Structures are given as C-alpha cells and as structure tokens.
Amino acid sequence: MPIVVFHKGGQTYTEEVKENTNLVVRAGIKQFPYPHLRYECGMGKCAKCACRVLAGAEHLPPVNWKEKKQLGDRIEQGYRLACQLWLNSDIELVQDQE
Amino acid sequence: MAELMNRDEFRTALENAIKGKSANASPFSIAWAEGKLSREHLARWAENHYHYVGPFADYLGYLYARTPDSYTEAKDFLLANMYEEEIGGDRHTDLLIRFAEACGTTRERVVDPDNMSPTTRGLQSWCYAVAMREDPIVAVAGLVVGLESQVPSIYRKQTPTLREKYGFTDEEVEFFDLHIVSDEIHGERGYQIVLEHANTVELQQRCLKICEIGAQMRLLYTTALYNDYVQKEISLPELGLAA
Numbered sequence: 443m444p445i446v447v448f449h450k451g452g453q454t455y456t457e458e459v460k461e462n463t464n465l466v467v468r469a470g471i472k473q474f475p476y477p478h479l480r481y482e483c484g485m486g487k488c489a490k491c492a493c494r495v496l497a498g499a500e501h502l503p504p505v506n507w508k509e510k511k512q513l514g515d516r517i518e519q520g521y522r523l524a525c526q527l528w529l530n531s532d533i534e535l536v537q538d539q540e
Numbered sequence: 541m542a543e544l545m546n547r548d549e550f551r552t553a554l555e556n557a558i559k560g561k562s563a564n565a566s567p568f569s570i571a572w573a574e575g576k577l578s579r580e581h582l583a584r585w586a587e588n589h590y591h592y593v594g595p596f597a598d599y600l601g602y603l604y605a606r607t608p609d610s611y612t613e614a615k616d617f618l619l620a621n622m623y624e625e626e627i628g629g630d631r632h633t634d635l636l637i638r639f640a641e642a643c644g645t646t647r648e649r650v651v652d653p654d655n656m657s658p659t660t661r662g663l664q665s666w667c668y669a670v671a672m673r674e675d676p677i678v679a680v681a682g683l684v685v686g687l688e689s690q691v692p693s694i695y696r697k698q699t700p701t702l703r704e705k706y707g708f709t710d711e712e713v714e715f716f717d718l719h720i721v722s723d724e725i726h727g728e729r730g731y732q733i734v735l736e737h738a739n740t741v742e743l744q745q746r747c748l749k750i751c752e753i754g755a756q757m758r759l760l761y762t763t764a765l766y767n768d769y770v771q772k773e774i775s776l777p778e779l780g781l782a783a
Contacts, residue, residue, distance in 0.1 A: 464721065464724065466721065466725065467721070467724045467725045467728055470620070470725035470728065470729065471617075471725070471728045471729055471732050472613075482628060482629070483624070483628045483629030483722075484624060484628065484629070484718075484721050484722045484725050485624075485628075485629045485630070485717075485718035485721055485722050486717075486718070486721070487629040487630060487718075488629060507710040508710075508717070525721050526721070
C-alpha cells in the first residue's frame with residue numbers, strides 16, 4: 443500500500459493509505475491528511491489543493507487538462523492538483539502555506 | 541435471522557446490494573458505452589438527468605433538517621455535500637447544461653420539467669419521498685450510498701467514451717469529470733454516516749433494502765430512457781440483448 447509523506451508548515455505527516463487513494467477524498471471524510479491538506483471544490487477548479495511533488499512523481503498519471511489550466515507554469519516546478527490524483531505508489535509532497 | 545454486522549461486513553453488504561441491479565446493465569448504458577447513441581439521444585438524457593440530479597441539494601436539505609442535532613458530524617457531511625453540489629466550485633447543473641448544449645439542446649429545454657419522461661418524474665418523486673419520510677440514516681443509505689456513490693464508477697467508464705467515440709471536448713464533458721472526484725467524496729461521506737449510525741439489525745437491513753431499491757429505481761430510469769428515446773432507432777439485438 444502507498445506511503446504518503448505530506449509536508450506543511452514545517453511539519454511532516456506520514457501515513458499508509460489504501461491503493462487508489464485520492465487525498466482530497468480522504469480529507470473530505472476527515473481522514474489523513476485532514477486537517478492539514480487545504481482543499482475546496484474537489485473538482486479541479488480552485489487549485490486550493492495544489493501540492494509540489496518531492497518524490498514519486500514518475501508513478502503519477504500525466505498532467506490532465508484541468509491541471510494544465512489551473513497550474514500553468516507551476517507544472518514545471520512539480521505542482522499537481524491533489525484532487526486529480528489517485529495514488530498507487532509511494533509519494534512525498536509539500537503544500538505551501540496560504 | 542439477520543445478525544448485527546461489523547463495519548467491514550456491513551460495507552461489503554451495502555456494496556453488494558448496490559451492485560445487484562447496477563444501471564450499467566440497462567440498454568441505454570450499453571448503447572452509450574458502445575458509442576451507438578446520437579447527440580439527440582444524449583440531449584434527451586441531459587433533459588431528463590437534470591430533473592433527477594438537479595434537486596440533489598434539495599433532497600439533502602430535507603434530510604439535513606430531519607437529522608437529529610446530536611448527529612453533528614453526519615449533519616456537517618450533508619451540509620458539505622450540499623455546498624459542494626451548488627456553490628463550492630461551478631454549479632453542477634450548469635455543467636450538465638453545458639453538456640446538453642453541446643448535444644444540441646438548450647438551457648430552456650433542459651430546465652423545463654415538461655421535457656422529462658414520466659419515469660424520471662417517478663425517480664425524482666422517490667428521491668423526495670425518501671428524503672422527507674424515511675429514517676434519516678436509511679435515507680442517506682438510499683440517496684447518497686445507493687445512488688450518489690454509484691456515479692464515479694459509471695462516469696469513469698462513460699467519460700473516455702464521450703471524448704473518444706462521440707468527439708466531445710474536455711470542457712463539454714466536465715460534468716462527468718468532476719463527478720468522478722466530488723461524488724467519490726460525497727459517497728464516502730454517506731458510507732461513514734451509515735456505517736456509524738446504522739447500529740441495529742433492523743436499521744442495517746433497512747439500509748440494505750433501500751440501496752437495492754435505489755439501484756432498481758436508477759435501472760428503471762435508464763431503461764425508460766432507452767424505451768422512450770432510443771428503441772425505435774437501435775433495437776435490443778443490435779446491442780447484443782434479447783428482444
């Protein structure tokens with residue numbers, strides 16, 4: 443099962459999750475990475491859930507059209523929208539403070 | 541004699557109750573998946589679907605009001621679902637109308653209740669009746685677990701087809717894309733409420749029953765779409781089904 447390492451505000455949170463996990467879905471039912479992961483619309487429109495992937499990006503699906511639209515140049519810096527990602531392998535990501 | 545199930549057993553039982561009458565088996569869904577529907581057929585689908593899913597926040601609103609104050613987290617989950625359905629991002633029904641317009645119909649036709657079939661009216665009425673009259677936990681099982689939680693698996697199959705076989709653009713099919721994420725959250729919230737609060741044998745059995753009925757209602761609805769709008773042009777044998 444994938445291990446998720448999530449950094450936010452200088453803190454690190456780590457947990458094993460089930461295969462095919464979406465972190466925004468998890469946060470939506472108040473499970474890890476709740477309450478640390480910021481998100482809002484859950485539909486790839488607001489980009490509040492944007493995170494920079496530090497490790498494991500190579501296992502993610504290609505950037506989709508919503509991510510291209512919302513993230514623009516930030517994609518080159520490694521940003522992805524957490525709401526658009528179903529995780530099947532280990533990943534390490536950081537979310538900027540607002 | 542049924543026994544009280546633990547959370548894992550109960551979740552599996554709920555999932556099985558939903559699978560039994562999946563709408564994926566209806567001729568309309570099969571024709572959709574095979575790319576055999578015309579844009580006119582899809583327009584009729586959108587004109588009906590609007591009246592089923594459009595009032596979803598209304599259904600949940602009735603349910604929210606009847607859920608006991610002590611079920612704070614359950615109420616918060618329902619409220620979050622309502623917010624996300626309507627104003628968390630784009631209004632979901634606006635995206636449905638965008639798809640409908642791409643199929644050649646108009647906003648005016650979509651929102652006009654005279655354009656839904658009697659069966660769609662029946663499904664909508666059933667949703668209102670469940671929201672207003674059932675035990676709130678049983679109602680969550682019927683509407684959120686039984687109906688809403690099915691949506692991601694359905695749309696996960698239908699969305700690539702809409703792009704690849706029907707030639708719609710990403711923006712035109714956004715209604716389907718967003719539901720893969722948001723309805724997964726909503727469905728999971730529904731499961732959490734039901735698993736937490738259906739804590740007697742009787743409540744668990746009623747939840748299972750209403751999931752079965754919800755799946756039957758959805759199958760009835762999609763089957764009627766085929767009968768009302770498609771049957772004259774695409775026969776059952778053309779879909780590999782017995783006439």
